[in-house]
Amino acid sequence: MIPYLACVLLFLIGLYVVISKRNLIKIVIGFSLIEYAVNLFFALVGFKKGALAPIITQPEQVRMGVARNFVDPVPQALVLTAIVIGLSTTALMLSLAMRLYEKYKTFDISEIRRLKG
Amino acid sequence: MEGRILPLFVAIPLAGAFLVPLLSKLWTRFADLIASITSALLLGVSVYGWLMVNAGGMPLHYWVGGWRIIGIAMWFDALTALIVLIINIVGFCASVYSIRYLDRYTGGRWKFFTLLLLLIAGLNGLAISGDLFNMFVFIEISAIASYALVAFGTEEEEVEAAFKYMVLGEVGGAVLLFGIALIYARASTLNLAHLSQVLAGFGRTPFYWFVIATLLIGFAIKMGMEPFHAWLADAHFSAPAPISAMLSGVFIKVTGVYAMSRLMFNVFGVSRAETPAFFNLLIAFGAVSMVLGGLLAYTQNDYKRLLAYSSISQIGYILVALGIGNFWGIAGALFHILAHALGKGTLFLASGSVERQTGTRNLEQLKGLEKTMPATTWSHILASFSMAGLPPFAGFFSKLFIIIGAIAARMYWLAFLAALFSAVTLGYLTKVVNMAFFVKQNSSVTSTREAPGLMVLAMLVLVVLTVAVGVGFRGVLDHLVGPAARVLLNGLEYARLVLGG
């Protein structure tokens, strides 16, 4: 329960940064925090106490069918995709922020017309 | 294996998108060619799919890689057929239209068409997906393509709008992913049909409502529903006209309304009788969107901004109709998705033609375009009539169905509101006609020529379809919209069909 709640807290911190900060780069950072929070939450969902990483290393395990005590591999596969999506969006957001900097010479959104409010 | 055409919906546009950057190095015009051919092929495939579903009466299904349940399902029922048809009609018109429209911009031709194809691929993939996480991935593909396309002009206003849109949209995406994680933690499955069976065993606990709320917030952001409408007006306003048509006509409907209704009706099993709270919520937010969007549209003096606020209002109609929850309400909502995609698509394309020919969108400066741009003018007028709900156009029947549904559900005030805001829609759209297309005093800007042939062609296709859907509404209702509405009404029947087939 406590790890889950920590993820929710991280999510809230990220949300706070996105809503309250008036700096474009800070907003991107806030978004990254939100994304980490969700990824971590999803990955922790699949954790199983005392289990192993889902990789078969010894041929005996293949034949005997032992060591099936793995953590849930599905969230891992999904979070892998989510991490890549997060990287892609972060890169695109940064490029938009940079383009705005080129136009206005500032990251302060209160000096950028339409982003106010 | 009757579902073998399903992977084509994703494979064709993706192959096109990957080929465009390669081949356009050889000849820049390959980009136009590939985009048009690809979207035409997709249109063909979707018509074929619709005919198959209609003839057999059975949905098509497909397990990617041949894995049942643990693999990813593709699913094509009457509802998918409707959505896919809308996506590919508007997508085809947008790509044909863009060929000449892109003359307005310097460079970036292949990038534009690559992104447009990716947008179409994302929407198609979402429409046919039968897997929770897969839906999220395809929502993200289309969303990311749309952010970049909104910023395509790279002027101040475009980049600003894109940044704002992107931050909101991605927070919405993160919220969706959080909801998916919660669902997975409890249900431990991702296939929609399997999921609906597992969820049915949990009952209507706080968890159920919390997950619904989480998903609703995510989808509300995507569809620009009222408290989250801020991005929509700016993004639709700043995007290139064919992209505005895609965003307003298709994107908000598919990633917002379609994805939400698929999950809520077919997976969470909401129904008017059992979970009235959900439906009342839809009506409340829909009515607010309808009223505020309509009033804001009335006050605008910019051609595209007016249309953007109008989209918010029309999304409100769709939500209200879904919230009514009986057959006529849901059929009205789906019919309105179709009518709005065609009508609003035409209007945005018309605004693009006007802007391309005159260089401005300010209604106060425009005048007398009717003389030199008759095709654009009449496209606009006919589409306006459809949007305002005048017979015999498509929009009339969707609003009629919504009003019938409201009366059948004894929500007379809602019927009244819907009728009233039809009049408001007519008001703001005729304002455009008066100000831009006919002669008036004190304005200067006009055009000397009609828009290029391909652009006119794209508009005409949409207008002809608007009229055709209106005139042949019986056929559309019986073979396209009605079966789709029944898919939603039947709710959990979905799981039995998927797993039984």
Added chain:
Amino acid sequence: MRGMSLIVQVMTGLLAGILLLYGGYIILHGHLTPGGGFAGGVLVAAALILVSLAFGAVEQVERREYILSSIFESSGGLLFLGLAVAGYLAADYFFRNAGLFYIGRPLELVSGGIIPLANIAIGLKVGAGLFAIFLALGASRFVMKE
């Protein structure tokens, strides 16, 4: 960012070589050990980024780099899509693997059917794509001339 001193350049050359090798290793062993096309592809991109920083290539980025990365990227995508479609054409199953491709003996390098090939395709795509993003963000002018 101009090119850096000789020591940095020599060391970067060595390091980048090792990084490239390691990236290749991770890509090829993706079906046996942790990692895979994505992680390896990022390592490849990192090696390219290091070289471009140390040798000051960032400033003189020309058309060539962009064209090369976009070609590699598109080909990676096409290759991956092609693998999916191969299954579709041969056995009517998009992304068919089992029973169609050579699966090999478990735990050997050449095993897993299309999985290693898919890893290579993704590695190609990710390496080229991320390098292109870095060039666009880090290059000193808006260099995207057509």
Added chain:
Amino acid sequence: MLELYLLLAVMLAAALVASETRNLLAAAVALGLVGFSVAIMFILAQAPDLAIVQIVVETLTVVFFTAVILRTTDVDTTVTQGLKMETAMFVAAFLAFGGLFLALIIGVLQEIPRFGEPVMRIAQEYVQLGLERTGAANIVSAIILDFRGYDTLGEATVLFTAVVGVLTVMRLASRKKPGEF
């Protein structure tokens, strides 16, 4: 599980630093700290694939941030010294909202399985079928490239979209005036 709790604390502290510092480069580094704590937690949660990807992605994210910050400015001019009334009220309002949300979610989290005891309904099948049917010893690989390879196609497409998007946004271009074409 002590190390997990420590890491969670480090992560939250770094997130606060990233949010409040006046220097953007420091904020990017703090963001990196958050990301690397997440990576180590992935290792603790027995997810080596995720850990590797998270580490390389985090490095690259920080590189991207640094590239942008070095080419623009590293001072966050919007962070002011001293506490303003307006900010304080906003923070108070947000804390109230956050508290409400936390209370709500504690109730909801009661219903999902306790931490460390996943349901593993479909996961069981993946583990059983993984090696024999796909030949990949790494079950995560088997899932992302075989069972759910279609998702990975989507993921690769997302990256492709983002690359084309970045190139689109950063291109040297603007609109033509009417009459120029």
